[in-house]
Amino acid sequence: MCAHDDRTSSTSEAKDGTGDVSRDRLQRRTVRTLALTQIVAGVGVATGFGVATLMAVELAGTPELVGLELTASTLGSAAAAAILAAVAHQYGRRRALMSGYLVGAVGAAVCVAAALSSNFWLFVLGMILYGSAQVAGLQARFAAGDLAAESERGRAVSFVLWASTIGSIAGPNLSGVAAAVDDTLDIPDLSGNFLFALVGFLIAVGMIGIWLRPDPLLRSREGLEPPGERQKPRRIAPLSTFAAPDARLSLVALSTSHLVMVSLMAMTMLHISHSGMSMGWVGLAFSLHLAGMSGFSPVFGWLADVIGRPSTLVVGLLLSLVSLLVLGTSPATVSWSSATGLLLLGLGWSCVMVTGSVLLSESVTTEHRLLAQGGSDTLMLLCGALGSACSGVIVGNFGFPTLNVIAAVVVLPALLLALSSVRRSRQGEGGKSAAVKAAA
Template sequence: MTTESTLGGRGLTEDQRARLQRRTVLTLMITQVVGGIGMGSMLAVGALIARDLTGSDTWSGMATTMITLGAAVFALPLASIATRRGRRPGLALGWAMGGVGSSVVIAATVMEWFVPFLVGMVLIGAGTATNLQARHAAADLAGEGTRGRDLSVVVWATTVGAVLGPNLIGVGGRVAALVGLPELLGPVLFTTAGFALGAALTLVLLRPDPLLASAARVDAPGAGPSTAVPTRRSPLSGLPEVTGNPRALLAIVGIVASHTVMVAVMTMTPVHMSHHGVALTVVGLTLSLHIAGMYAFSPLVGWLTDRLGRVPVLLAGQGVLLTAVAVAGTAGDDEARVTLGLVLLGLGWSFGLVSGSTLLAESVPDAVRPRVQGLSDLLMNLGGASAGAMSGVVLTQAGFGGLNLFAALFTLPVVVLAVRALVAGRGGDAGTS
């Protein structure tokens, strides 16, 4: 049934909002697939290339560290672009910079230059930041009752590319040989192509811009001025909206902690498995299943988030993460148990990201939402970068079991804040608690 009621006085009817939301979600899903190929391919070989360049397991963790650090570095600039100009320019630029970064990695690896390799990995982090910020775009036009679902299906779309990417190691090696490159650079060629295609599709298809459309500033003649998207404020100005808002604080702590646990363990898993003589193809399969755990079940997680509440699902995610590190940390050289632990690790990350991002999107006013979301992604990736930087040292000193125990500690503040929120009865109904 057609309705002519407007949304918040912004000039969009309910039908217009619903149509734009469906188009936006579909476009974001398409770009997440191709961008996910780029992400998955790079994750499969980054630590191995770093180890080959340095001859050190300790330094191998710097590959993922630089990616997550780059994602942190670019989180606020991309959010600032969204604040001023909408989602589309920032997302397209982020994918493009990731493509440039993978090209730098290829050149640096051929020349055996470790520092330029790290610079390229930082630029690849822009692609990671873009992949993460796409979920925020899915929430711009979403209704309260379906916000978790819409956000989660965009997260889910990464599954296809991200799972396919690590399994392209063999094909990538043959492609690399055809053009005279080392075998490990084959997947990096797919990273370059995936990020470049993601940028092009974003520019062409993400119209109207969802953030501008949410304020009735669609890309069409005669569109009215926005009152919801500020134009001249730093993303850091969203910080007071977090420190003075218990729900927003819980959301960000949950997102950051879930990501930190995941990165700490995932970064060193290829190195741990290689120590036990596991074939490269098996390492790729393990990472593929881990990434499947991260993304494949996100629609179910989104449905649970809408039905059971944001806080209960966030708390449940910490339980899944603790189970994951217990399984992986006690696996030793049992490949099946390591793989199971990595799948659970990805699932716990999904619980934390989807529920936390949904809670954050509805916990702050529209006018500051992009800035707060950018701040959230900054802190999330700083946590991941720190964990990645320490993971090689912890692995060397305490082994894989000690690394998993170290990662488990980051769940504690989330559990405390979430239990406090539930006891205090924050949030009210099942859909928003």
């Protein structure tokens, strides 16, 4: 029904004159809408995830179960990535993003119900649903590129990612207000954080429903395929979707970067927190990491548009390798080296996330694009879950420096693929130049 409404609204707008709005103007409005939505929904995502482990401690009753809530959320996010991509393929971005945030809102409500009933397993269910909102935020970056010109797609994607920084920073800082809400409503501690998330997700649904018109994905398809004739996609992208070399490079780079970032982020914080330094200094180091993850994404979007996607991927992967060298040799305390390593780790992830997302969208056919985007996010999130699960075992048995060495080995194949792509593109440019000279 929603898909019919989106296509109908496009037709009606054309009749009343608003359909004459240029593609560039519509793209700017789409990016603004997505950026504002990222801020509001980002507050909700950060608010809930920031206290999820603390609430699990209160509800689990045994330390062995703590951590299961984040694992469940990650697996829920991985499943939602494929499902929301399928919804977008069939009905457009607007329906998919609204669905993601609505399911996340239901998850937030279930988490509050779990706190009221002191039920840990109900909380785990709520976190599974909650992860859908995180995926909607991730897929908004692809929506920013649907109508973008190739020369500006990197900047559009990076700006939407950058907007999430505001929500990520503001969310945890609302904990004091959330505590006041707990007292006012006489509900269990930390429940107010999930009430904030619930409100944030519902506001995001309203913003997308009202302002994301016409649907950018449906508008980008106009003239490419007859309305209503799209085939229903499979839930997971088939491997043939990534047959193009650049598509494979994007998939490997995004998954590798996310695995390394998740593994090192958690273990570095644990590594430096054992030094006896105040949590204020530990929090400052973590803030630098968060700033690196999204605060500089517009720079990387510009770089991807200027020097090319594969070359920028090389930059991001090299930043990750340097961060591993710095972190692996840093002392077990908050220091300039550990803070710098965390910053570089975030910068490398941001560079690969922006560039890999753009390259993926450009390297597959329109028919397979949504499948590739959903499959890529699914694999990326699963790799993050794998990294989170394995990193603690590695550090516990072999030490923190060994984790950095293993992570560096994992990065190398992606770096070699990126370098190969750069060489291939330069050879192609050289061939074109030679052909032009010969014709002249």
